[in-house]
Amino acid sequence: MGVKVLRLAAIRLWVVVAWICATIVQPAAAAAAAAPNPEPIRLGLIEGLSGPLGNGGEAVLRNLVWASERVNARGGVKLPGGARPLQVLRYDSKGSVEESLSLLRAATDQGVKVVLQGNSSAVASALIVALDRHNERDPAHRALLLNYAAVDPLLTGAQCSFWHFRFDAHTDMRLAALVEVIAQDRQLKKLYLIGQDYSFGQHLRTQARALLAQRRPDLEIVGDELHPLGRVKDFMPYASKIRSSGAQAVLTGNWGNDLTLLIKAARDLGLGTRFYTFYGNALGVPGVLGDAGVDRVLAVAEWHPNAGDSASERFYQAFRQRFPRPEDDYLHARMQLMVEMLVAAMEKAGTDEPRAVALALENLRLDGRPLGVAHQGWMRPTDHQLQQPLYVSIMRRAGEAGVPHDNEGSGYGFRTLRYLDAAQAELPETACRMKRPAR
Incomplete structure (x- = not known):
């Protein structure tokens, strides 16, 4: 009889514990499982x-x-x-x-x-x-x-x-940095302007002429043209015009394939011109140029891998x-x-x-x-x-002084020519009349 009482008590105790677990533990686990990710x-x-x-x-x-x-x-x-x-x-x-x-x-x-x-x-x-x-x-x-x-x-x-x-x-900030370098190259006498025919390229053409007239009034602009954005497959006719003009350097805001194909055509034609670019340090350009780009392609950017x-x-x-x-x-x-x-x-x-x-x-x-x-x-x-800040850099062979890293495995990288801190790179705000929401 005593054994039965003990067994009955044990069963009742087990039921109570099970009820507690069902009441507290299971809902908590369910809530945790149901909690959404942020x-x-x-x-x-x-x-x-x-x-x-x-x-x-x-x-x-x-x-x-x-x-x-x-x-x-x-x-x-x-x-x-x-x-x-x-x-x-x-x-x-x-x-x-x-x-x-x-x-x-x-x-x-x-x-x-x-x-x-x-x-x-x-x-x-x-x-x-x-x-x-x-x-x-x-x-x-x-x-x-x-x-x-x-x-x-x-x-x-x-x-x-x-x-x-x-x-x-923006364009004027980048351009001003490039013109700082152009202004110091007194051997440069003839420059060719080429760009993409949309708002950016159109503005660059106008602003480049104005800024160069201030900083290098002696510099002759021997070519100035725009081409369709992203549609030109063969830039050889443009490269031929550059050669015929006698230009020693090209200033361009081209980017993407429009830049790569332009410089490739110049290389294939054997041009020795320098290219002052906004985007000449990425997306295939160094690999396309090879040795022909060394000491010829310049780029401006907020940073580059060899900043140092x-x-x-x-x-x-x-x-x-x-x-x-x-x-x-x-x-x-x-x-x-x-x-x-x-x-x-x-x-x-x-x-x-x-x-x-x-x-x-x-x-x-x-x-x-x-x-x-x-x-x-x-x-x-x-x-x-x-x-x-902005950097103007020039293409060099990787492994040379100041060029520990190449671009895209090409064997060519960029070395800093001119560094402008944020205050030097800043241009005044002139035309913005911002409309602000009341709430």
Whole structure:
């Protein structure tokens, strides 16, 4: 009888424990299982990711993916409701203005609050107009436009917008840096201007003439023409014109395949001209030129792999570890800084709401070196133009003094000729009359 009582008590005790577990443990486990992952902050990249200039778009995508990965690796964007990761969404515009506008509507319809674009000032201009209208018409679904490469000064000048921020040095800033070097080359007497026939190329042509007339009135411009953007397959006729003109140097804002094919044609024709370029240090140009580019191709950029300090070296090595293939060697510090400044602004504002983030971005200064970015900048609040250092560099063989790294496994890299700090590279804001939202 006593044994039965003990067994009955044990059973009752087991039932009580089981009830406690069912009441407390199981709901807790179910709640944990049901807890959603933090909603990502989506960055919508609207860029030409296919077609004749798609290689440039894909290279940009790698930069932005890496920047987002590094933010996420340290916990994401720290907001009051909890940390949230970044997610880059790709929207292939194929380089078309109309397609870009359609994709902007798609992105905002999907709740994207930050749009990224750069490879075409014509596209950037259209996006600014469309986004201004969208944000005014639908303030509950506003978005920001962060621009990493569209360099027409009008975008932060007469067309400046509260919703648009540029993280690249604009045409006039880059041009002024190149002209600093041209002005010092007293052996240069004849110069040829060539560019792409859209807003950026058209502005560069006008501004180059004006600035050269100030700094080098003795310099003869022996050629000046524009060609269709992204449509010329054979640049040999243009190279022949350059040779016939007797030009000693070429100044061009060409980028992507338009630059690569132009310099390849010059090489095939045996031209010994120097090329003062905005984008001659990436996307296949050094490999196409080979020895013909040594001491002839100059480029201007906010940074380059041979900039020289320890922070720069760590930054470059980290990127090469993430993207070890030589053909993926296309790293831009400004794109990394853009993402880091966006994150800093969101954390400062305590939200990803576009107006609050825009206000936090204004006047923001960020030294990216503690975050692994070998670059620093200040977002000028009056026109949303980033102020940053610039380098003018010249193509040399890798392994020579000042050139420890090559470009894209080509065996050729760039060495600094002239460094301008942010104050030296800054040009005054003149035309921006920014309209700010009341709330």
